[in-house]
Every structure is written in C-alpha cells, then in structure tokens.
Amino acid sequence: MQQEGFASFLLRQARVLDPEHHRDETADILVSGGILKEVTPHLNIRETGLSNVQEIDLEGKWVAPGFVDMHVHLREPGEEYKETIESGTRAAVAGGYVAVACMPNTHPVNDSSAVTRFIVDRARERGSCHVFPVASITLGSRGKDLTEMGELQEAGAVALSDDGRPVMDSMTMRRALEYSRTYNLLVISHAEDLSLAANGVMNEGPTSTLLGLRGIPAAAEEVMIARDILLSQLTGAPVHIAHVSTEGSVSLIRNAKNLGIQVTGETAPHYFTLTDDAIMKFDTVFKVNPPIRRHRDVEAVKRGLADGTLDAIATDHAPHSSLEKDTEFEFAANGAIGLESALPLALGLVREGVLSPLEMVAKLSRNPARILGIPLGSLETGKPAHLTVIDPEAAYVLDAETFQSKSRNCPFHGWKVQGQVLMTVVDGRIAFTRLNL
Amino acid sequence: MPFQRKDLLGIRELEVHEIEHILELAFSLKEINSRSIKKVPTLRGKTVVHLFYEASTRTRTSFDIAAKRLSADTFSIGATTSSLTKGETFLDTVKNLEAMKPDIFIIRHSASGTPHRIAQRTPVAVINAGDGMHEHPSQALLDMMTIRQFKGRLDGLNVLLVGDIAHSRVARSNIWGLTKMGSRVTTCAPRTLLPPHLETLGVQVCPRMEEAIPHADVIMILRLQKERQEQKLLPSLREYAVQFGVNAQRLRRAKKDVLIMHPGPINRGVEVSPDVADGPHSVILEQVTNGVALRMALLYLLAQNQP
Numbered sequence: 001m002q003q004e005g006f007a008s009f010l011l012r013q014a015r016v017l018d019p020e021h022h023r024d025e026t027a028d029i030l031v032s033g034g035i036l037k038e039v040t041p042h043l044n045i046r047e048t049g050l051s052n053v054q055e056i057d058l059e060g061k062w063v064a065p066g067f068v069d070m071h072v073h074l075r076e077p078g079e080e081y082k083e084t085i086e087s088g089t090r091a092a093v094a095g096g097y098v099a100v101a102c103m104p105n106t107h108p109v110n111d112s113s114a115v116t117r118f119i120v121d122r123a124r125e126r127g128s129c130h131v132f133p134v135a136s137i138t139l140g141s142r143g144k145d146l147t148e149m150g151e152l153q154e155a156g157a158v159a160l161s162d163d164g165r166p167v168m169d170s171m172t173m174r175r176a177l178e179y180s181r182t183y184n185l186l187v188i189s190h191a192e193d194l195s196l197a198a199n200g201v202m203n204e205g206p207t208s209t210l211l212g213l214r215g216i217p218a219a220a221e222e223v224m225i226a227r228d229i230l231l232s233q234l235t236g237a238p239v240h241i242a243h244v245s246t247e248g249s250v251s252l253i254r255n256a257k258n259l260g261i262q263v264t265g266e267t268a269p270h271y272f273t274l275t276d277d278a279i280m281k282f283d284t285v286f287k288v289n290p291p292i293r294r295h296r297d298v299e300a301v302k303r304g305l306a307d308g309t310l311d312a313i314a315t316d317h318a319p320h321s322s323l324e325k326d327t328e329f330e331f332a333a334n335g336a337i338g339l340e341s342a343l344p345l346a347l348g349l350v351r352e353g354v355l356s357p358l359e360m361v362a363k364l365s366r367n368p369a370r371i372l373g374i375p376l377g378s379l380e381t382g383k384p385a386h387l388t389v390i391d392p393e394a395a396y397v398l399d400a401e402t403f404q405s406k407s408r409n410c411p412f413h414g415w416k417v418q419g420q421v422l423m424t425v426v427d428g429r430i431a432f433t434r435l436n437l
Numbered sequence: 438m439p440f441q442r443k444d445l446l447g448i449r450e451l452e453v454h455e456i457e458h459i460l461e462l463a464f465s466l467k468e469i470n471s472r473s474i475k476k477v478p479t480l481r482g483k484t485v486v487h488l489f490y491e492a493s494t495r496t497r498t499s500f501d502i503a504a505k506r507l508s509a510d511t512f513s514i515g516a517t518t519s520s521l522t523k524g525e526t527f528l529d530t531v532k533n534l535e536a537m538k539p540d541i542f543i544i545r546h547s548a549s550g551t552p553h554r555i556a557q558r559t560p561v562a563v564i565n566a567g568d569g570m571h572e573h574p575s576q577a578l579l580d581m582m583t584i585r586q587f588k589g590r591l592d593g594l595n596v597l598l599v600g601d602i603a604h605s606r607v608a609r610s611n612i613w614g615l616t617k618m619g620s621r622v623t624t625c626a627p628r629t630l631l632p633p634h635l636e637t638l639g640v641q642v643c644p645r646m647e648e649a650i651p652h653a654d655v656i657m658i659l660r661l662q663k664e665r666q667e668q669k670l671l672p673s674l675r676e677y678a679v680q681f682g683v684n685a686q687r688l689r690r691a692k693k694d695v696l697i698m699h700p701g702p703i704n705r706g707v708e709v710s711p712d713v714a715d716g717p718h719s720v721i722l723e724q725v726t727n728g729v730a731l732r733m734a735l736l737y738l739l740a741q742n743q744p
Contacts, residue, residue: 206637210449212549212571212606215633281557282550327526328548330569 006428008032008050010043014058014389018065019362020378029063029379029387034428036385054437058389061422064361065377066098066129066386069339070266070368071163071188071242071314074100074131077118078107083319083406085119086126088339090404091317093432095339096388096421099130099369099376100317103163104141111136111147113155120156129426132158132374137176137187143167146176153183158372161188163242164289166224168194173228177237186372188240191224191249192216192290201330203276203291211279213329216291218246225249229256229263238262240371243316245271245290247300254309264371265304266312269345270336270411272301278411284325284332285411288318302354305363312368313360315342319407340403341412347392347419357392364388389423396420440738444556444563447572448613456614459734460582466737467730469506480509483740484539487513489566490527490546495701495725496566496575500543503732509540509740527551528558535559540743541736544568549606562739570604576700577610579731581618583724584655587696592619595652598640599625599681600659600708603632603670607700608659612638625649626681629670646680650687655696658683661708674707684710688718696720 011029016039018024028043029036032050045053069092075083083091085102092100102119104110110119116133123131135157139145141164149160160180166189167173173189180187197220202208204215225241229252232239241253244267256263274292286292304310318335325332346364349355355363365388369377376386395418400410423433430437439458448456469477485504489497497513504511514534531542541562544552549569556563567573585591596615602608602624615622622640624631635642643649650656661677671677688695697709697719705711714721 204633206634209632209634209638210609212569212609214570217633282553326528328546328554329550330548 006032006034007054007430008052009054009056010045011063011389012055012057012059014061014063016063016379017358017361018379019358019366020065023379024358031385031387031425031428034384036379036381036383036428038381039379056435056437060393062357062390062392064388064390065365065379066424066426067096067364067388068368068372068374068376069097069100069315069317070312070372071268072100072102072317072339073105073319073335074102075106075319076122077115081406082321085122085131087404087406088317088319089123089128089131091337091339093128093424093426094404094421095341096343096390096424097129097339098386098388098424098426099132099374101132101134101158101372103134103161104136105164109136109140110134111139111141113148113151116152116155116157128431132156132372134159134161134163134188136160137162137167138172141165143169143172146172146179149180149185150183153185157185158374159186159188159240161190161242163188163190166190166192166194170227170231174231174235177231177235177239181235181237184373186238186240188242189224189228190242191221191228193220193223196220196223200291201287202279203293205276205294207276207279211282213279218248218293218297221246221290222248222252225252229253229261232263233261238264241265243268243271243290243314244301244304244310245293245297247297250300250304250309254304254307257309264312265310266314266368267301267305267310268314268316269338269342272298272305272349273345274298274411282329284327284329285336285409285413287329287332287334288316288336289334302349305349306354311363311371313342313346313363314368315339319405320409321407325409336409336411337403337405337407340405341398341410343390343421344398344417344419345412351418385425385428387423387425388421391420391422393418394420441742443739443742445574445735445739446553446556446563446565448574448577448610448617449572451617453617456578456581456618459578459731459738460585462737463578463582463727463731463734466733467727469733470726470729475506476508477506478508479737480504480507480740483509483541485509485511485541485543485736486534486539487511488531488534488542488544489513489515490551491567493545493566496545499725499728500566500732503729504736506729507733507736509736527555531555531559535561541739562743564735564739567606569606570609571606572610573606574610575728575732575735576607577614579724579728580611580657580698580700581614582727582731583698583720584696586723586727587720588654591615594620594654595623596620596655596657597623597625597649597653598657598659599646599683601630601661601665602626602635602659603630604662604665605659609638611657612640616640623649623652627671627677630665646687647690651690651692653695654692655698656683656691658697658699658709660700660702661704678707682708682710683713685712685716688713698724700724
C-alpha cells in the first residue's frame with residue numbers, strides 16, 4: 001500500500017449498511033489513525049478528544065463495508081499493456097473496492113510461489129487497495145499436474161482456480177479438491193466443458209443461428225457445475241462456481257445448497273444485465289466467456305441473487321487492448337472490464353426490487369470476503385477502516401474514456417446509469433474520492 | 438430512391454421493395470451479357486477492390502466479370518497475397534486500401550460479421566461476398582432472380598432447402614429473402630446439420646425427403662463439405678447420399694415443373710446425383726449466368742449511392 005499520513009475524519013449522517021451486523025440506519029462514522037473508531041447515531045466531536053477531524057456531510061449517501069471483488073484479472077505479470085497491478089487497483093478503488101482477488105492466468109501463470117510473491121510485493125508497493133492472489137489449480141493451468149498448494153498459500157494465495165480454462169479431467173479435479181482441503185484453500189471452478197463449448201464464440205441460441213456464429217450451449221457450463229457439485233459432495237471440499245450465467249446453473253447450485261453441499265456461486269453484472277441480442281452488430285466488446293445469454297437466463301440469475309443461491313457479485317474484470325478486441329468477432333479475445341461500472345448496475349437490482357440495499361452490499365463485500373476467508377466485509381470498530389461511500393441517486397453517463405483502467409473494453413460505455421462511488425477508504429486512508437475535501 | 442444503402446451486407450435487413458428493385462435491374466442488365474461487345478461505360482473511372490480472405494472461384498470471377506462489363510477497374514487481394522500473412526490486421530489492410538481511394542470493396546471472409554465491422558469503419562461501399570456462416574446476399578439474390586425467371590414469381594412457392602443448413606450462409610440469406618418475398622421455406626437434413634432454433638428463422642423442418650419432395654416447387658441443394666464427416670456430424674457420406682441425396686428416383690415423386698438449384702460447387706454423387714445435376718429440371722448453370730447480371734446491378738446501385 002502507498003504510504004501517506006493518516007487523517008481523522010468523521011462521516012456525518014450517512015445511511016450505514018453493514019450486513020454482518022444487520023445494520024441499516026443513519027449514523028456517524030469516525031475514522032482515526034487508520035482505525036474505524038466509532039459507528040454511532042450521533043457523535044459529538046469534542047467528546048472524542050481528537051483535533052483536526054475533517055467532517056464530511058453525507059446526508060442521503062450510503063456507507064458500506066469496503067467492496068471485495070473476488071474475480072478480477074490484473075494482467076501483471078506479462079500483459080502490462082492491458083493492465084497492471086497499479087492501474088487495476090486504481091480502477092478498483094474508483095469502483096469502490098478495497099480488495100480484489102486476481103486470477104492466475106497471467107504470463108507466466110501464477111502456479112508458483114515466486115509469481116504469487118511477486119504479485120503480493122508489487123501490490124504492496126504500487127497498489128491502491130488490497131490484492132489477494134488466486135493461484136492456479138494445475139501447473140500452467142494445463143489441467144494435468146497439481147500446483148504446490150501449501151507453498152502457494154504461504155506465499156499469499158487465498159484460493160485456487162484455473163480460471164479461463166476448466167480442469168477438464170474429473171480425476172484431476174477430484175484430487176485438487178482433496179489436496180486443497182488439507183490447507184483449507186478454496187477451489188474456484190471455471191465451469192466449461194470444452195468439448196461441448198466446441199470453440200463457440202457466443203451463446204448458442206436463436207441469435208447465434210441468425211448471425212452464423214458458433215454457439216456455446218448453456219449445457220457446456222451446466223455439465224461442469226453438476227460435476228463439480230458432485231465432486232464437492234464426494235470429497236467434502238467446498239467449491240465456488242465462478243461467473244454463473246445460465247438458468248440451469250442457478251438451479252443446479254440452488255439444489256446443491258438445499259442438499260447441504262458446500263457450494264457457493266458468483267455472477268457478474270453483465271450476466272444480470274445483458275442478453276446476447278447485444279451482439280447483433282458483431283461488437284466484440286460483448287464477447288465474454290461464459291457468453292452473455294438469453295432473457296430467461298438474466299431473469300434466473302437475478303432470482304438466484306435474490307434468493308441467496310448466488311452469494312456474490314464479482315466483476316470478472318478482464319482488460320483487453322484494441323489488439324485483442326479490434327478484430328474479427330471470431331478472433332477477438334473474451335472479456336470485459338467491470339470494476340468501474342459494477343456499482344450502478346448492482347444498484348439497478350435494488351431499484352428493480354431484486355435486492356435490498358443491505359443484500360446488495362452483502363454480495364459486494366461481506367459474502368465474497370467470507371467465501372475467500374479474508375477479514376473484510378464488515379464494519380468492525382477497533383479494526384482498520386475499509387469503507388465505500390455511495391451516492392445512490394447520482395445520474396450520469398458511463399464514460400470508459402475516463403476510467404482508471406488501462407483498457408477500454410467496457411460493454412456499458414455510453415449507458416445512462418444511476419449510482420456512483422463517492423469515496424473509497426482503504427486501511428483508514430482515502431484511496432479514492434469524488435468529493436471536494 | 439428505391440435503394441439508398443451505402444453497403445450491401447445481408448438480406449435480413451433489406452426491404453421487399455429493395456429486393457424487387459435489385460431483381461428488376463438485374464433482369465434489365467442481363468441482356469448486356471449476350472451482346473457481342475459485352476461492355477458498357479457505366480462505371481468507367483470507378484475502382485472495385487476484391488478482398489477475399491477465403492478461397493472462392495465462382496463468386497470472385499462473377500463479381501470481377503460484372504465489374505469489368507460495367508467498365509470499372511478491378512483489383513484482387515487474396516489472403517495469401519495480402520499482408521495478412523505478415524501479421525497485418527484486416528482493419529489495417531482495409532485502411533491502407535481505402536487510402537488509395539477505391540469506390541467499392543467486395544469482401545469475403547471466413548469470420549461471420551467481418552464485412553459488417555469493416556463497413557462501419559470505412560466510407561467505401563462494401564458488398565458482402567460471403568461471411569462465415571452468416572450471409573451471402575448476392576447468391577440469394579441471384580437464386581431469387583433465377584426462380585422468378587422460371588416461375589414468374591416468388592410469392593406462394595414452396596422452396597425446399599436440402600443439406601447443411603447449419604454451416605451455410607447461402608441457406609441463411611435465402612431463408613431471409615424467400616420468406617420476405619412470400620415463399621414457404623422447408624428444410625430437410627439430418628438434425629446435426631440443422632442449426633439450433635432454426636424454426637425462429639421462419640422455416641419448417643421436415644426430416645424425410647419423401648415427405649418434402651412432392652410439395653416442392655423448387656429444390657435448392659446445398660453443398661455437403663467433406664469435413665462434416667470428420668467433425669462427427671455424420672456417420673458417413675455414403676449414408677448421407679442414400680438418405681438425403683437428390684437423385685432421379687426421388688424426383689419421380691416431385692412436381693413435373695420442379696426446379697433443381699445448387700449454389701455450387703457440386704459434390705456429384707453426394708448431395709446430388711449426376712443425372713439430376715445435368716437433368717431437365719436443373720437450372721444450376723443459369724444461376725451462374727444470372728449471377729453476373731445480378732452483381733452488375735449491385736455494383737451499379739452502390740456506385741450510384743457513393744457521395
């Protein structure tokens with residue numbers, strides 16, 4: 001983390017949303033010396049005995065435990081022209097995130113403690129927020145030999161995933177779940193049956209037929225989710241399903257949870273917002289994996305968020321440059337950036353009545369923190385202050401040109417949205433703000 | 438103006454009156470091709486660039502003859518001769534060619550949507566000469582021209598599409614065009630060669646040739662690529678020929694004036710037997726003849742619409 005002096009500040013009369021403590025009330029919040037000192041309905045500044053306390057009036061604004069994005073791609077090491085740990089964490093704090101978990105599909109793949117340590121060190125030197133590396137399940141994410149999970153954990157890895165590629169071989173996945181359990185390291189499943197996906201480039205459905213693009217059926221995702229649920233049951237190891245995109249996937253996870261299987265799931269804003277009709281003009285900004293699906297899938301993902309089947313909203317922030325995106329649709333890389341557009345889209349769910357404000361905050365902070373086992377996502381007095389301040393009403397146009405991310409592949413560029421991050425506090429320091437302080 | 442587009446990218450977005458206009462113009466231009474001196478000065482001073490990122494003989498030659506008969510200057514860039522092999526992107530190639538001030542790009546590409554992506558980025562008129570599995574508008578238009586020549590109409594006809602619909606841009610463009618013009622389209626193929634959700638395109642699916650053939654006014658046979666067997670979409674070409682091949686015996690149950698069409702190239706003995714391909718119902722070569730006239734019409738219309 002970048003070292004700057006600690007300031008004392010008092011956030012006045014914001015709506016405080018802390019799902020861990022079932023708190024949804026107007027309160028004052030005092031931060032001093034990097035520590036969350038008080039959360040209380042009315043604070044008299046003189047009683048604190050502190051001087052030089054900056055008061056920030058936040059009436060009508062929301063304050064939440066700092067957001068945690070459990071699924072991002074920071075591209076460093078190896079693809080620094082797309083994103084770096086420095087630029088990616090700047091984008092993170094601009095989006096309200098105090099911590100991100102970065103996927104291992106860098107160059108080289110994060111399959112060794114040396115790479116994990118590099119990421120941790122680089123984040124400490126240049127990061128604007130906390131970075132938790134996710135190491136790969138198998139060497140080179142090739143799906144064959146397991147990584148040295150104990151050592152990866154010691155180096156700082158908080159979970160394991162071959163994200164971007166599935167572990168196709170079921171026995172290898174079984175062993176990964178068993179071995180990782182030794183260290184209580186969570187396995188995150190990129191659920192995609194590659195033979196069923198068959199090099200598809202968009203969702204298989206009426207639109208792919210119309211456009212003459214090879215389709216990826218929903219079953220390619222669902223087959224693997226079903227497998228990994230069964231392997232979780234077999235091994236007793238928890239499994240987390242990344243980027244859930246289909247109706248069938250939501251229902252598989254719901255049923256597994258009802259059976260007491262230790263499965264959790266995340267989705268991303270594009271899966272509860274976009275349908276594959278967006279691809280009608282062959283715009284590669286909409287090319288993501290899993291692909292954006294049909295209306296009924298979008299609705300099912302929302303229901304999954306509403307009933308708790310899907311625990312977390314992650315972004316799957318996947319920066320790409322024009323080199324990967326300004327090509328034929330078929331040859332374009334998968335992925336969209338998401339850190340700086342997630343909040344207004346999540347707030348859309350609140351306005352639609354899908355989630356309460358408290359539930360939205362839980363899916364952006366407490367739940368992903370719990371799933372990863374990191375001590376974030378709640379307002380704990382006496383602990384380092386991690387806060388996200390939101391203006392839920394601010395209406396504006398999303399402009400990717402103004403983003404902190406190095407890349408511009410935002411599918412929501414130009415959208416009229418409502419809800420904006422005003423300030424992000426990481427370890428008691430103001431890491432990002434739009435307020436004139 | 439009945440046709441005011443900058444580009445011709447697909448049939449799906451065309452209005453019925455636009456298709457009518459193109460077909461009428463093509464019929465009137467057809468006569469030029471039977472003169473002893475087959476050249477008119479209409480496009481003198483215009484430059485047409487063929488940008489073919491995928492192998493093609495018939496379409497490329499047809500467009501080239503069409504352009505030359507209208508006195509345009511033509512140039513060809515193929516995937517192997519272009520700087521694509523040197524790592525240049527298609528957009529850079531297009532931008533470089535654009536800098537040489539051509540009037541019309543004729544683009545074929547193996548990736549669906551590429552002519553559309555190019556058209557959004559260049560002021561030059563773009564004709565889609567076939568993109569991936571998406572559209573092949575000039576082929577569908579020349580097919581409709583041929584049907585109208587022999588049947589006098591498109592409205593109310595039963596058109597049977599036989600073969601690999603899933604991978605066929607010709608099928609998609611014809612489905613859009615024929616249904617717009619009032620024909621009823623039925624498809625017949627093994628299920629592995631039909632795209633998912635085909636019904637949403639407004640066509641009927643009939644799995645048995647015996648049931649489909651007696652109703653057909655037109656049988657449009659699609660090419661079966663040998664790689665479909667390698668992709669395990671078919672157990673064997675032999676079974677395909679037996680079950681779905683159009684042969685004289687099957688045609689006995691067809692209407693007396695049925696038209697046999699094929700966009701070529703033909704796999705004789707697989708999707709169509711030689712006696713049918715060369716038989717009295719076949720208008721396969723007339724399709725090729727009409728292709729030149731139809732493409733002359735497209736070049737003329739787009740050149741006119743250039744600022």
